[in-house]
Amino acid sequence: MALSQLKPAVPKHWLIAIAGLVWSAAGIMLCRMAWSWLQTMSPPKAAGLTATGFLAALLFDRYFLLRLARRNMARIDNYAQKGCLFAFQAWRSYLIIIVMIFMGSLLRHTALPREILSFFYTAMGGALLLASLAYYGRFWKILRHAG
16 A cells, blocks of 8 residues: 555645634634633723734734735645645644644743733634634635536
8 A cells, every 4th residue: 555545635625624624723712711811800901901902813814824824725726636634734834833832831831910811812813713714715715616
């Protein structure tokens, strides 16, 4: 049996959907953590942190993650018809993901005030959710044109 037969290949439009789902899941997880910290604060403080976190999410999405998502989708578009199931992200992006998970875990175990963490988690989680919409839009467009 050839090694290429063991590679879990999926149609490339599913790689785009998987990327969107993974980015959404990460965004939801971060927003849930932020929400758990925000609930312990006074409503005005929580509202202010949520609003500034959302504004930061819009900026981070617009100037960083949306560009990254578009490059990722362009990379996937260059595949033939199928790609490895794990190719929904570039291989070097997995290293960035590992570093971000490590940093997030490290930050949660520091004495940093939860107010600061809730802002950063809201910003990053919101930006990931917003950027995942680009993946869903592309996936939907592919499905509409295929049918």
